Amino acid sequence: MPSADNPTPSGQDAPWKFAHVTDIHIGSERSFRFNPAFNDNWETARRQIMDLNPDLLLVGGDIARDGSIHDFEFANSCASIDEAGIPWHVIPGNMDTGNKVTELDGPWTERDDPSLNVTEELLENFRQRVRPFPWTFLHRGIRFSGFYEIVTGTELPTDLEARRWLEELATLPPARRHIMLNHYPLFVHEPDEVAYDLTDKDHYHDWYFGLDPEPxxxxxxxxxxxxxxxxxxxxxxxxxxxxxxxxxxxxxxxSTAFPQFGDHFPDGDDTLGFLVFTVAEDTVTPEFVPLEKVSRRTDARGPGGHPKPEARIYGGHQERDGN
Ligand SMILES: [Fe+2]
Known part of the structure; x- marks a missing residue:
């Protein structure tokens, strides 16, 4: 296979691919809630990715349905991603390690926003059970980096470490391209958008989806x-x-798991699938790959969203919070 060390006869590297999946939300029957369709959809995506045979697989967080509640979901997720047989690199998402930090509660009675805040304990749990982060590496002259951006400004040890890491990244020789993997988008609508008020029902999701102006x-x-x-x-x-x-x-x-808010953005499309990037000599070109088949299973159980502990339903064989 042509590579950086073994170029094509023309002297140029042949085009190659990397894939980006996110919000794969692999769940477990042992959890207080379970939607088998999410797992089916991930398995469809995994098969399609294996057929494309990319060099790398970037996994952009939310690898579990409820990793921040059920530790055991992480082993399940890692084993399932491993089955693709493709080198993979991962960062946490909010369902793995906790949400954007707030001291205020949003307008919804069924969720308690401050109790969902990202914590150092959850971040360390992810590092121990899944993979360490932040990370950076070179592959065929392209730099890949990843970290959980929502910690920025929290002053958690992970935030302070990430700031030092970002300073070090700025001292590295520039690569042909530099791909940064995040979970939250840095902005929801516009790069200079205001700080949204999470107590306002009309703007809660704008607050929930992106970073505040300072970070x-x-x-x-x-x-x-x-x-x-x-x-x-x-x-x-x-x-x-x-x-x-x-x-x-x-x-x-x-997401590969479930669609959301396709009508929230004028240019939004919540069709399930993933992105595949083709790297050529001077270009990195993203392409959307829709799932070939979306699961129609209807045997999901448990509530959606971020239910409070008292709303989590545990049957005889489901396990309570923790491991
Ligand atoms: Fe998600």
């Missing part, structure tokens, strides 16, 4: 200094056209 500005600046060229995100479960800001292309990827 967003910090990261956009840090990414420019680190010569980042592409930022891949998930979380909203809704693909939107890539947008270029100050020379960086921001790609909002779809």
């Amino acid at each position: 967003r500005r910090f990261l956009m600046d840090a990414y420019r200094k680190a010569n980042v060229t592409h930022v891949l995100s998930g979380h909203i479960h809704c693909r939107r056209p890539p947008i270029e800001v100050d020379g960086i292309v921001y790609c909002k990827g779809p």
Whole structure:
């Protein structure tokens, strides 16, 4: 196979691919809730990815349905991703390690936002049970980096470590391209959007989906200094056209598990699938790959969203929070 060390006869590397999946939400029968359709859909995506045979698989967080509640879901998710037989690189998502931090509660009685905040304990749990992060590496002259952006500004040890890591990234020699993997998009609608009020029903989801202005500005600046060229995100479960800001292309990827908020954005499309990027000499081109088959199973059980502990339903064989 042609590679950086073994180029094609023309002297140029042949085009090659990497794939980006996010919000795969592999669940478990042992959990207080389970939707087998999410697992079916992931298995369909995995088969399609294996057929495409990319060099790398980037997994953009939310690898579990309820990893922040049930530790055991992580082993399940890792084993299932391993089955693709493709080198994979992962960052956490909010259902793995907790949500964007707030001291205020949103307008919904069925959820308690401050109790969902990301914590250092959950981040460490992910590092121990899944993979360490942040990370950066070179592959065929392209730099790949990943970290959980929503910690920015929290002053958690993971935030302080990530800031040092970003400073180090800016000192590295520029690569041909630099792909940054995130979970939350840095902005929901516009790069200079305001801080949304989570107590306002009309703006709760705008708050929930993206970063506040201060950490967003910090990261956009840090990414420019680190010569980042592409930022891949998930979380909203809704693909939107890539947008270029100050020379960086921001790609909002779809979920493989379940669609969400296709009608929230004028240019949104919540069709399930994943992105595959073709790298040629001077280009990195994303392409959406829809799932060939979306599961029609209707035997899901348990509530959606972020139910409070008292709303989590445990039958005889389901396990309570923890491991
Ligand atoms: Fe998700």
